[in-house]
Amino acid sequence: MNRKQPLNKREWDEVEDDSFKTLSKEEMNALRKAKPRNFASMNAWWVVLSQVAITLLIATACYVFSSLADKSVYTYSALVGGLIGFLPSALFLMRIEAAKKSVKSSPGGFLTAVVSGEFIKILATIVLFIGFALKQPDLKWIPLLVTYLATLKCYLLAWFWK
Template sequence: MSKHPLTQSNQWDEPEEDFVRPLSKAEMDALRQKDPKKFMSINGWVVVSSQIVLTLIIGTLCYFFGNATERSMYTYSAFVGGLIGFLPSALFLARLEVAKRSAISSPGGYLTAVVSGEFLKILATVLLFIAFALKQPDLKWIPLLVTYFLTLKCYLVVWVLR
C-alpha cells in the first residue's frame, strides 16, 4: 500500500531559508567605509527645522494668495497646522535627547524613551487639535490640515534627500 504522493515529497513545504551569517565589527566597518551614504542616519532636528521652514512658507503663501477679507485667518490656520505638525516632533526628539544623556543609558532604557516619546507625540497632537478646535472655532480647516499633512511628509523628503 503506497502513501499519497504529496505526503511522500516535500513539495508543499516552505523552502529552507538561506543562512544569514552575522557580520563582524571589522566587516561592518569595511562596509561603512565602502559606501558611507548607506549608513548615514538622519538628524531629527533637521526634520523639525524643515517642518518649521515649510510652515513659514505655507503661511506666507496663504497670506499673499488668501482672500483679502479672511487673509489673516487663513494664515493663522496654516501656522496652527504647522505648529501641530512640528511641536510634537520636537517634544519627541527632546525626550530622546534626555534619554541619550541619561546616566543609566541602556538599550532597554532607550527603547522605553522611544515608546514614551511616541506616546507623548501622539498625545500632544491630539490635545493640540482639540485645544485649537475648541479655542478657535473659526479656523480654516483646509489650510490647517494641508500644512499639517505636509509637515508630516517632511520626514519622507529629508530621508529621500539624505
C-alpha cells in the same frame, strides 16, 4: 494523483549556507568605508526644521493668495496647522535626547523613552487640535489641515535625503 509527501522539516526552516554571513569587525569597517552613504545617519532635528520651513512656506502662500479680508485668518490657520505638526515632533525628539543623555541608559530604557515619547506626541497633537478648535472657532480648517498633513509628509522626505 500527484501529491507531495509531507516533510518532517518545513522548507523555510532550512537555512542555506550562503543565505547570510556574519562579518568580522574588520570586514564591517571595510564595508563602512566602501559605502559610507549606506551607514550615514540623519539628524532628526532636520526633519523638525523642514516642518517649520514647510509651515512658513504654506502660511506665506495663504497670505499671498487669499483675499484681503481673509488674509490674517488663513495665514493664522496655516501657522496653527504647522504648529500642531511640528511641536509634538519636537517634544518627541527632546524626550529621545533626554534618554540618550541618561546615565542609566539601556536598551529597555531607550525603548521606554521611545514609547513614552510617542505617547507624548499623540497626546500633544490631540490636545492642540481640541484646544485650538475650542478656543479659536474662526479657524479655517482647510489651510490648517493642509499644513498639518504637509508637516507629516516631511518624514517621508527624510528617506529621500538619506
